[in-house]
Amino acid sequence: MPLKKYGVLAARLVDRRREGSGDTPHYQIHLADDAGTHYRVAVNVLSQQAPSELLYLADDDFHHPITDLLPPAGSGWTALPSQPGTASLDFIRGNLFDPTKMRLLPPDLPGPDNDLADLLDHYIQRAINDPTICLYAFGQRWGPEPHTPDKIFGFLPGNGVHDIHMNQGNSGGFRADDGVWQDGGLLLHLPTESRWIALFLAFQSQTWHTDDTTGHRIDTAAPRTGDGQDPLRILAALVNPTGPAPGAETVTLINTSRTPVSLADWHLTDQYKHNLPLPDATLRPGETLTVPAVDGFRLGNRGGTITLLNPAGHKAHGVSYTARQAQQEGQTITF
DSSP states (O other): OOOSSEEEEEEEEEEEEEOOOSSSOEEEEEEEOTTSOEEEEEEEOSOSSSSOSEEEEEETTOOOGGGGGSOOTTOEEEEOOSSTTSSOBOTTTSOOSOGGGOEEEOSOOSSSSOSHHHHHHHHHHHHHTOTTOEEEEEEEEEEEETTOOOTTTOOSSEEEEEOOSOOSSOOGGGGGGOOSSOBOEEEEEEGGGTEEEEEEEEETTSOSOBOTTTOOBOTTSOOOOSTTSSSEEEEEEEOSOSSSSSOOOEEEEEEOSSSOEEOTTOEEEETTOOEEEOOSOEEOTTOEEEEEOOTTOOOOTTEEEEEEEOTTSOEEEEEEEEHHHHOSTTOOEEO
């Protein structure tokens, strides 16, 4: 069954602790909200299933409409519904990042800047030293435990968040944790720089095509193999056309491969799951095609997502845009 207590913690950094040994080492983070409640965020740095090294992505300048939906900085724990249109994360459906850009890192090695704990330290230590920075930790809550001090930092009651990683497409016994719109992650807000930093983690044993209802892996889908797996990409979108609404919104695609691609049975979907079939045509290598938004397909000016589905109905590419990117009338957004 999906995670029982999914949500996001908005709090300030207090301390951190690295764990480099044991079967399931974690990177432990101590936080406190503005009401004085303390929490521990336990971040996996090693998988129990082989291969053990985690996939990670760090985005130092993260732009996504989800940042406009988050609770106030320092506000503590907020439960989230596992559904689109909320602050909930979904690595696949939310178009948060390109999964082919994730890289592998070992959990903890001697020497500087060569493991996952070092990567986390780079961001967390800065946030500890700057009280204006707020951490948003997405995952599953435990506690409060009124009579049990925290086992790492000692505060009472014990209280915290774990499952700070992708929570779908699992195998074996972890399949029971699968669900959609319940992925974990870390977002750091730097208000003095008007900037967001995003940190996303996934296990190599997880798959990148999952059922839209259960979050279970789709074994018939092609595996993630690296950049350029699918020939078609979303190149640009005009989401705020000049003139009164509704305007002539468009999405531009490009064939990045060396061979022609038939567009038959390919679709675009918006954040509301409205489908837009592509024309029954062939796109030559390097050729682009601009598709008008019709039949209920919508690109809202308050931010949104655009997803490209291949003939099998599996995600081939996805992008997102923010309200700020869409505010300039007549401006085409490139991805």
